[in-house]
Amino acid sequence: MTQWLLENESITRLSVFLGTLITMLVLEKALPNRLWQPSLVQPSLAKRQLLNLSLTVLNTVALRALPFASAATASLWATTNNFGLFQWLDLSSTAKFALTIFLLDLCIYWQHRYFHHNAFLWNLHKVHHCDTHLDASTALRFHPLEIIISMLVKSLVAVLLGVPLIGLIAFEILLNASALFNHANIKLNKATDRTLRAIIVTPDMHTVHHSTDKQETNSNYGFFLSIWDRIFASYTASSKLQPTKIGITEVDPNDTNSVYKLLKLPVTKKSA
Ligand SMILES: [Zn+2]
Numbered sequence: 629m630t631q632w633l634l635e636n637e638s639i640t641r642l643s644v645f646l647g648t649l650i651t652m653l654v655l656e657k658a659l660p661n662r663l664w665q666p667s668l669v670q671p672s673l674a675k676r677q678l679l680n681l682s683l684t685v686l687n688t689v690a691l692r693a694l695p696f697a698s699a700a701t702a703s704l705w706a707t708t709n710n711f712g713l714f715q716w717l718d719l720s721s722t723a724k725f726a727l728t729i730f731l732l733d734l735c736i737y738w739q740h741r742y743f744h745h746n747a748f749l750w751n752l753h754k755v756h757h758c759d760t761h762l763d764a765s766t767a768l769r770f771h772p773l774e775i776i777i778s779m780l781v782k783s784l785v786a787v788l789l790g791v792p793l794i795g796l797i798a799f800e801i802l803l804n805a806s807a808l809f810n811h812a813n814i815k816l817n818k819a820t821d822r823t824l825r826a827i828i829v830t831p832d833m834h835t836v837h838h839s840t841d842k843q844e845t846n847s848n849y850g851f852f853l854s855i856w857d858r859i860f861a862s863y864t865a866s867s868k869l870q871p872t873k874i875g876i877t878e879v880d881p882n883d884t885n886s887v888y889k890l891l892k893l894p895v896t897k898k899s900a
């Protein structure tokens with residue numbers, strides 16, 4: 629299985645990504661939680677989804693063009709050179725695999741939290757938050773610089789821990805699928821949400837993170853496991869705004885309706 633996954637990494641990633649995306653799009657049609665509200669700036673849902681998808685295509689190209697920004701290369705280097713904490717400790721492959729998922733998720737939690745608290749990084753991350761509708765396509769909407777920084781951080785952690793490549797690939801696939809799920813515009817019943825939320829971040833939990841209320845935006849940073857927000861006191865169970873208003877007030881919607889505008893958003897000043 630490990631060998632097969634390593635040999636078919638790209639096709640496995642793409643298949644899980646497309647499979648999850650299509651499943652979420654179908655569920656969004658069948659069980660929508662919010663209705664699409666067209667505006668003068670963003671009149672079409674399909675156009676907005678295409679905009680978000682374009683960013684993910686651009687980000688994939690950017691990462692391919694920068695071979696040094698690859699956590700997989702970092703992991704391969706560490707394991708072949710016997711470098712990193714996991715290589716120095718006497719751990720079973722199962723323990724290394726589980727710890728890789730657990731610790732990389734913890735690292736993504738803190739990285740996300742830092743992107744909210746550092747002014748430069750927030751200017752990049754607001755490309756994700758200025759979406760005024762929330763669905764699976766929002767999970768694809770990130771500024772390329774954020775994606776590159778995030779990959780460099782993951783690569784550094786992969787080297788320091790000496791994570792096995794199989795664990796790293798599994799984590800990236802899992803994180804991708806989880807982000808598509810927790811951004812999806814789907815209505816889960818309360819009992820299902822509660823059960824899932826005990827372990828993973830659900831759409832309702834992540835919706836709070838996209839609330840226009842600043843306090844709520846600065847909470848629920850998790851992308852996969854829900855425990856980090858509870859452990860590090862950043863958990864908000866539900867939004868006080870009902871229905872939750874999505875987006876951020878510091879950005880003019882006119883500055884967000886094209887790929888070019890989103891790319892330059894970090895340096896765009898809001899007009900008075
Ligand atoms: Zn965020």
Ligand SMILES: [Zn+2]
Binds near residue numbers: 766
């Ligand atoms: Zn989000």
